[in-house]
Amino acid sequence: MNAAIGILSLLTLGADPSPLRIESSDDGRVVTVVADFEEGQLPTQTFPRLTARQGEAIFTFRLVDEMGKLGAPIFGDYRRVGSQIRFKPRYRLIPQYDYLATIHATDGQSVSLNYRVPKRPALPPVSVEKVFPSSAVLPANHLKFYIHFSKPMREGRAIFDRIHLLNEDGRKVLDPWRRTELWTEDARRLTLWIHPGRIKTGVNLREELGPVLQPHRRYTLVISPDVQDADGQRLGRRFAKGFETTLADRKRPQPDQWQLHLPLIATRQPLEVKFGESLDQALSQRFLEVRDSKRQLVAGRIDVGKLEAGWSFVPKAPWANEAYRLAVNPLLEDLAGNTPNRVFDTDLTAAAQSPPVLILPFRPR
């Protein structure tokens, strides 16, 4: 860490020079508060590492709010180095927030030092990079959107009040989302579910409120500029994706109906697959794989095609003259949550469905 020493202002009392100073990292968010004591001021039994209670009894580092009110002492580690106590907050400080370090002297005299974290350098605002499905035509029982942001985002349920569905009249569809946060680990992708209770047949929520999407209508998915990144910066501008709806899709994806365009032997041409419908973008990346004649996984690059209606695979090594297979995970979903195994709502009164075809054999040309 490239440390610099910043003494911002000495507030009250105390000797000159100040017994308090703050060593900070470049951005000022990681600090060490150093308090110098004179001989005999520190208890002789003080060990190199102080407990929080021992440390806070001697000196504190606290947040100062807009009204000038002090928070409780900030969590951190207190260490004694000679006649110094060095305090390092456990968590990063916040840009443009005010803090106060105070030595609590036994004679009632206190010395304080104010510290303001520098302003964060201006960076481009966060943006919506992609939304899947990319199609502008979705089934009326469409289940989920994947929203990709350019930066890690601020988690919290407020997000569900900042993303809206507008109908043809520009009015908000009320309560369309399942309010369960599903972010990727880096918090750059949100999986936004239309409330399944308004999609599932026979469930009371749908019966009372009706479905979120009606067939043959136009809607707009709107992401408000109030959506924040992890640092609290707002989205640069409003994002909108328009789409129209078809009838509900209550059919299973049928891999045996997919079209395979076969590559040439001894080349690295892609194996191309056409689904005949849009499938779930994220699951298409994970739930299709190529295996060789020994059932070993073939290494290569996967690309999900236009409108997520196709898929291609470029092998790392050229295709051999042997029998390969494309293996389909039975959990692969279409846009309405139907899988090769079962439709999203299974009608128990309907005739039993045939088992799905999940292995598609092929041989390069």
Place this chain on the structure above:
Amino acid sequence: MLQVRVVVLVFGMSLATSMVHAGQVVKETKTGTPPIKSINVLSFAPEGVLLIGDGSGSQIVVIETGDDSARPKLKQPIADIDAKMAARLGTKSDGIEIIDMAVNPASGTPYFAVRKQDDKRHLILTVDAQGEIREFALNDVPYARVRLKAGEDNISRITDVAWAESKIIAAGRSNETFASKIFSINAPLNHDSAGSVYSAETYHVSHRRWETKAPMSVLIPIRENDKTYVVGAFSCTPVVKYPLDSLKPGAQVKGTSVIELGSGNRPIDMFVYKKNGKPFVLANTFRFHHKRRPFGPSPYWTVKFEQGLLGENKAVNEKAIRRLEGNKPVTDKITMVETFHGVMQMDKLDDFQALALRQNDDGMSLEVLALP
């Protein structure tokens, strides 16, 4: 946001006493810093053993807190608890999210899972009887972890975890598929053991006709006629029970709906308690239809129902007892608890009181409320 108290019940109207000794939850621990990636839920097993549901890490982490004897309990409400916790981390109330709260039944101390929003650090805080907020440090602790695998898919969020007699049960779901799994983990646990984890996919049926997968939000174990059930609550769907012994590898478990609390609500916490010798269940929920059809002054409202309703085996599914017909309450066995309006998180503090995190006009408070 979801957590439950663990209660072992016998439906002959008498409570079974399950004696659990130290070492029955965890057999073999490792001491160090558990590799926790996220904290979705907190709960407690006996003897001060903390259960952490970590969805990003696809694991349950179990920590022996050593906090295993009774301590004085909080008496005075703490106003602006969110701002006070945030200040301890050097930020303001909008800089943190309180994800979950669980009371350690061995000591009466509440534990809070908190996420610092800017750098996404997850941590655990405690509040003592004087209202002092401390961090429960996650370094140098004795812990064991159990990895959860949902067949061919990954679990990305743990929706609840609970102790059930001699097992840990958990509900989890994937980020991308509509799959939902219940896990049953045999105790005592060994660190990194995987052999004793069973999972099953949960379904429910509506109108005796439509069968769908059903992600479970809250679960508690109950015991009925010498059989243990997992009782789960779902968003907008009924309270459903599943036999615990049906959780076998690869099983598909169909639940029985026993109570219909009404649509437009997301259950948050649920626990069982006794009042005048009679067992009840208390459940708080978030009403996402609050603006359209409010049930009270806050979208957070709480319902109390007789625990015996969970034992129903005939009037189930579409015949399950309903709290409302239209907008009108139709049974006195399921009642709204007005003194709990605004309760966002809650847990049982003792036989007479609950600890509640309550949303007020100007912030969040931590309060002790009498059980209704």
